[in-house]
Amino acid sequence: MDLFDKLKELRQKGLEEIKKASDEKKLNDVRVELVGKKGELTKILHSMREVAPEDRRKVGQKVNELRDLFNNQLDESKKKLVAVLIAKKMEEERVDVTLPGRKQAVGSKHPIYVILDDLEKYFIGMGYKVVQGPEIETDHYCFEMMNLPKDHPARDMQATFYIDGEDLLRTQTSGDQARVLEKHDFSKGPLKMVGPGKVYRRDDDDATHSHQFMQMEGLVVDKNVTMSDLKGTLELIAKHVFGQDRETRLRPSYFPFTEPSVEMDVSCFNCDGKGCPICKYTGWIEVLGAGMVHPNVLENAGIDSKTYGGFAFGLGLDRFAILKYGIDDIRDFYTNDVRFLRQFRKEED
Ligand code: FA5
Secondary structure, eight states: OOHHHHHHHHHHHHHHHHHHOOSHHHHHHHHHHHHSTTSHHHHHHHGGGGSOHHHHHHHHHHHHHHHHHHHHHHHHHHHHHHHHHHHHHHHHTOOOTTSOOOOOOOOOOOHHHHHHHHHHHHHHHTTOEEOOOOSEEEHHHHTGGGTOOTTOGGGGGGOOOBSSSSEEEOSOTTHHHHHHHHHOOGGGOOEEEEEEEEEEOOOOOOSSOOSEEEEEEEEEEETTOOHHHHHHHHHHHHHHHHOSSSOEEEEEEEETTEEEEEEEEEEOTTTTTSOOTTTTTSSEEEEEEEEEEOHHHHHHTTOOTTTOEEEEEEEEHHHHHHHHHTOSOGGGGGSOOHHHHHTTHHHHO
């Protein structure tokens, strides 16, 4: 067969193979086989010696024409294959933009934590450190160290859930006082701390009582701390949380770990002090207990009560929250109703 016939045959075979190649890889193989460095057309050029000199130019021309033809066909085929591939991918990854989007439910801070975080910041600003005591507390720290020995009648006011003879769900955050007093090094400066957290009591639930609630303990111990330091601090807190207009009062009270002891009331948000079922017709809602640290508490922790003295307070964060937001039932904080919680979303911003 002469070279012209070979070229004719290659033309037919090449075009068929290009047509048959069903993916990019196969098409590339065909390209290498036809127009590659060691491909069919190159082989033909290498056998030019067999061609009569007067025909060589013509053969060269034919080879070039065929190379152009193959290259064009190969490019065309590639374009078609890529287009098919893209169409297939688009079909597979089709997104229906008219479908409604998936709604992301964004939660918000619990109202009690809104107040807690705000108060923490406020106290940190006044030089207090924040401590975190254990919710499962020992009788030793919750009561004994706080001047409440086993047979003390004041234990009855805080009946709680015992886990065994020694461990209990803490009734108050006051155990934090004993824990920090034991560790504090007064050569490094005065002790100023707040300890927020959950507490538990076997109280009967009503609009202002819950069997689980939040307290924030406060303790300041140094030389020369006076009752007016306590009064000033409590007034600052009340004004910070409730604003300048809400009325507050201090009443004498009793706690085994403070002497003298006081309780602070805030005028009822619901009746503005006139008396209603929420404040049990007193016009006031009690928000915290406080007093000057009892010398026994200091001595129990190994601190000389003749040199050092201080004040302490335990505020009820739930009570702060109901008064601040005008919530008529404390139990709403613990029922996890999102319609209730959503109302406080703005407070967080
Ligand atoms: C105490 O728990 C003392 N540890 C507070 C204290 C600390 C006094 C340091 C002196 C020095 P009391 O039982 O009064 O005190 O509780 C403190 C506050 O917790 C109350 O003023 C009230 O705001 C809140 N509170 C008490 N019982 C409940 C309850 N069942 N539900 C919601 N809040 C409560």
